[in-house]
Amino acid sequence: MKYPNGIKKGNNNLITHSNRGMSLEEDLNQTNEYYLLHDIANIHKKPTSITIKKVDYTKNDMICEAYFKTPSTTDYNGVYKGYYIDFEAKETRQKTSFPLANIHKHQIEHLINIKKHGGIGFLIVKFTLLNKIYYLSIDDLENYLNNNQSSSIPISYFEKYGQLIEEKYNPRINYLTCVEVELNERNNRKIS
Amino acid sequence: MKYPNGIKKGNNNLITHSNRGMSLEEDLNQTNEYYLLHDIANIHKKPTSITIKKVDYTKNDMICEAYFKTPSTTDYNGVYKGYYIDFEAKETRQKTSFPLANIHKHQIEHLINIKKHGGIGFLIVKFTLLNKIYYLSIDDLENYLNNNQSSSIPISYFEKYGQLIEEKYNPRINYLTCVEVELNERNNRKIS
Numbered sequence: 001m002k003y004p005n006g007i008k009k010g011n012n013n014l015i016t017h018s019n020r021g022m023s024l025e026e027d028l029n030q031t032n033e034y035y036l037l038h039d040i041a042n043i044h045k046k047p048t049s050i051t052i053k054k055v056d057y058t059k060n061d062m063i064c065e066a067y068f069k070t071p072s073t074t075d076y077n078g079v080y081k082g083y084y085i086d087f088e089a090k091e092t093r094q095k096t097s098f099p100l101a102n103i104h105k106h107q108i109e110h111l112i113n114i115k116k117h118g119g120i121g122f123l124i125v126k127f128t129l130l131n132k133i134y135y136l137s138i139d140d141l142e143n144y145l146n147n148n149q150s151s152s153i154p155i156s157y158f159e160k161y162g163q164l165i166e167e168k169y170n171p172r173i174n175y176l177t178c179v180e181v182e183l184n185e186r187n188n189r190k191i192s
Numbered sequence: 193m194k195y196p197n198g199i200k201k202g203n204n205n206l207i208t209h210s211n212r213g214m215s216l217e218e219d220l221n222q223t224n225e226y227y228l229l230h231d232i233a234n235i236h237k238k239p240t241s242i243t244i245k246k247v248d249y250t251k252n253d254m255i256c257e258a259y260f261k262t263p264s265t266t267d268y269n270g271v272y273k274g275y276y277i278d279f280e281a282k283e284t285r286q287k288t289s290f291p292l293a294n295i296h297k298h299q300i301e302h303l304i305n306i307k308k309h310g311g312i313g314f315l316i317v318k319f320t321l322l323n324k325i326y327y328l329s330i331d332d333l334e335n336y337l338n339n340n341q342s343s344s345i346p347i348s349y350f351e352k353y354g355q356l357i358e359e360k361y362n363p364r365i366n367y368l369t370c371v372e373v374e375l376n377e378r379n380n381r382k383i384s
Contacts, residue, residue, distance in 0.1 A: 042302075042309050044265050047239040050255060063242060066255040073236050077269060079276035082310025086271070110234075117234050118274025 024091045024126045024133075027172040028076065034171035035080075041176060043078030043085055073110050074121075080176060083183070084119035086111065087175075091126045097152035098125050108145070111138040120179055124165070127155065134162035135178035216283045216318045216325075219364040220268065226363035227272075233368060235270030235277055265302050266313075272368060275375070276311035278303065279367075283318045289344040290317050300337070303330040312371055316357070319347065326354035327370035 025045065035041040049072075054065035074088040088111070090102045103123070111121035121138035132155075140161040144153055163178040217237065227233040241264070246257035266280040280303070282294045295315070303313035313330035328345075332353040336345055355370040 036305070039308070042305050042311070047241045047261075048244065049239045050242065050258075052240065061260055063258040063260070064256055066242075066258055068253055068255070069239075079278070079306060079309045079311040082276065084271035084274065084276040084311075113228070113234050114271060116231070117271045119234070119271040119276075 024089055024124070024128075024173075025075075027167070028089055028124070028175075031171040031173045031175070032076075032078070035176065041078060041080035041085070043076060043080065045076050046073070070104060070106075072106055074107055080120075080179060081183075083179075084114070084117075085179065086114045086119050087122045087124060089124040089126075091128050093128055094152070095127065095129055095155075097154045098127070098158070099152045101151065108141065112142055114138070120182060122175075122178070122182075124173070124175060125158065125162075130155075131167075133165045133167065133173060134158040135165055135175055136162040137182055216281055216316070216320075216365075217267075219359070220281055220316070220367075223363040223365045223367070224268075224270070227368065233270060233272035233277070235268060235272065237268050238265070262296060262298075264298055266299055272312075272371060273375075275371075276306070276309075277371065278306045278311050278313045279316060281316040281318075283320050285321055286344070287319065287321055287347075289346045290319075290350070291344045293343065300333065304334060306330070312374060314367075314370070314374075316365070316367060317350065317354075322347075323359075325357045325359065325365060326350040327357055327367055328354040329374055 049069040050066045052066045056064045077086040114121040123136045126133045241261040242258045244258045248254045269278040306313040315328045318325045
């Protein structure tokens, strides 16, 4: 069973989520913080989508009943050199392919729609056991989906069409270098 | 005392928020839905910023302890004709001015930063008792803040520098017409 936003089900039925290990999400948050501090871009993770049902104002405005919602958009968006940036980041423990069940259908539709409006949409996929992170443009994701019935994308497709992002100390996951490659391709298409 | 995201404190200490009256937020959500359905823009409200402390997996993954966070960014962002759009929307029951306490300092800083990165940032302010809605660009907001020590912006400033948005049936609050005016001004500045 899948849980939203990297929250994992533990052995207890009631668990606390204050301390989790360093995840792709945390690395991306630190990267985005680096971009912000160094005046490179302004990109943020959106808060978790929830429906609030009850708030207890006697306990510091504690939300005491709320539910996770299926997100209708992606987790990250923002602005880089005036361009609208929008992406979803996913981790998988698979070694040979990325299961498409990891990403909601309407999140893919959202990214395709972003492209239509002139934005830059992509996926960041981390194969955790291989320690490899790929950038895959929405164009290449769409091409795959249009030409394959498979429920997963083989890693060879990422190797061929995606861009490998090397993890560094700071910024951790410098995905804007991949965006730059894509912008150059766009501009070259305009010129030719 | 201020409550985040339009949630109002009732007479009971424990209240349900499923049915609220039609608010600026709902009008903007419907407007954004109109823009999306008519292929005009892809702009969304971000979920409420919360910190999740406890989830009860025996009760449909119910969030049973969470707290509101001070938002570090604005509520709305997205893409229009390739441009990055970012804004905050506020209602006030004041008739002569908009109290700056309604908007967090770092939300203003965020909008200024958005402008720096080439995005289009603005405020939408509704004077509910006057039934008037204004668009105020981040440039004009910044100008006001740089030249005034006041803790509120008089409505005359909105009348002079802002753009009045007439409420309509569909889309309810057609704020992209104001963005168009701003884009034209930008382009004219580039040409001259």
